[in-house]
Amino acid sequence: MAIPTRPGRTEPRVAIVHYWLVSMRGGEKVLEEMLRIYPQAEIFTHVVDRERMSPGILAHPITETFVGRLPGAKRHYQKYLGLMPRALEELDLRDFDLILSSESGPAKGVIGAPGSLHVCYAHSPMRYIWDHYPIYRERTSGLARAYFARTAHRLRAWDVTTAARVDRFVANSRFIADRIHRLYNRDADVVHPPVDLGAYRLPDPGGPRDHYLFVSQLVRYKRADLVIQAFRGLPHRLLVVGEGAERKALERDLPPNVTLLGRARAEDLPGLYQRAKALIFPAEEDFGIVPLEAMACGTPVLAYGRGGVLDSVIDGRTGLFFPEQSAAAIRAAVERFEAGEGVFDPQAIARQAQRFGPDRFRRDFAAAVERAAEELARRQAARHTGSIGVT
The missing domain is CATH 3.40.50.2000 (Glycogen Phosphorylase B;)
Structure with missing residues (x-):
């Protein structure tokens, strides 16, 4: 099943919304593989430190939310956590056929056009407002603690509400799929993240293990x-x-x-x-x-x-x-x-x-997106049938 595409296009226009781009860690490795699947994709993020990004990421258009223009955002983006929901909702993604959100920080709350497909790859629901909230709260004091508590409370409500904007969740493990079900009452496919193990190999036989x-x-x-x-x-x-x-x-x-x-x-x-x-x-x-x-x-x-x-x-x-x-x-x-x-x-x-290499990730994630497209097409067909009174 092809991804829904606007009339006149030969391929879908793809937006990938990634929480923030400030270092090359596991989430950014996932982003690189998504870009290999969808080389036409454009990237949206709250803040980007271009000096720390790989050439593969920098080869794509990158749009920051207004958070990226705020003072000190590259180093202290966490201070602006409370503004990120609004920043996401102000992104204009109406012309995109496929939206992929890469969620560990706020990302899935974007608003797409009716008929577009939104698939969220969840590294984890935001742990600092959910199960790790006490740990992060302990790191603050005084007014900063009060601000963080208030922000986390608002973000929890927004996080649950915006799950409805996602057509299909894809989790990076069964553990995260269970958390998605518990928090959002949504099922999720499981596609493990890509792990490049090229530098890691078996030692010579008989070597010491000490x-x-x-x-x-x-x-x-x-x-x-x-x-x-x-x-x-x-x-x-x-x-x-x-x-x-x-x-x-x-x-x-x-x-x-x-x-x-x-x-x-x-x-x-x-x-x-x-x-x-x-x-x-x-x-x-x-x-x-x-x-x-x-x-x-x-x-x-x-x-x-x-x-x-x-x-x-x-x-x-x-x-x-x-x-x-x-x-x-x-x-x-x-x-x-x-x-x-x-x-x-x-x-x-x-x-x-x-078993957990990049090739397997690209195959399984592309298949999950295809299944989501099929499900969206069935829902749209059912609504159309109902609207014209066919039984």
Whole structure:
């Protein structure tokens, strides 16, 4: 089923609405693949830092909302969160046949023309106004806290209301599909995000695997503190890769078998995975790229058994799950792993990771958009039949 297209056009006019473009992270990698599917697409966003964007993104027309023209928006765009709903609704997308919104920050609330198709790829409903709201609120105080609380309250109502502007949701994991159903009472297709694993490969046979590994930003919800506590007193070595606000606190009482490496260079990370006995992954993530990087190197993953990791890690074959976010549960998982629980074939682990490549994303996302177009056509045909009294 072709995407609905205005008369006189040979291909649909496509708008991709992405929350903000200030760094090249997972959401921007998804955007790059969307642009490969729809090379004619135009990009709309609240703010863009062109110096940090890839050539593939910069090759397309980019329109900022008025938020991008406000003082300090490139660095402090979060301060303008309360203005973003209005900014989205002021975008003129009437001439577009297909609207793709890429949602982690406000994006899906745009207003399209009647008859256009709107598909929302949800990295996550806005966690800072929903399940992570207490964490973000704690980071503020005084008037800033009062402003954030008021803004979050308004955004929640707007977020739920604007779900009706979306014809079809596509979630990046079953975990996010469940959240979409809980918050918006809408079903969602699941298309896992593209993971470029070209730099991550199996090590030479017989190479050493002499440490456990934790790779993440050192921020509270990633739970590096629990991993370090779990290794206190264990005979195994733990390497912690990453930087962040929690580093100073973690350094204050570091066990002798734990080393903080800081931020690793991209070229060094594959070797760390290849020499690791296992990756420790204690966070509840929407999807989780790091486990797949480790698995591409044949490295098992010991993970908290909630969130997007349930879509990528197979318990007992590519990793082990632990039941709660606690040092005791992590320690028990390490002890189970050391005792030989599970059958971990590096070749099979790497094959599982390769299922999540960019080619698969482009195929599955394009198919989801096609299904949405078919569903829209059926609804329009049913309305037309009803309007002329055909039974």
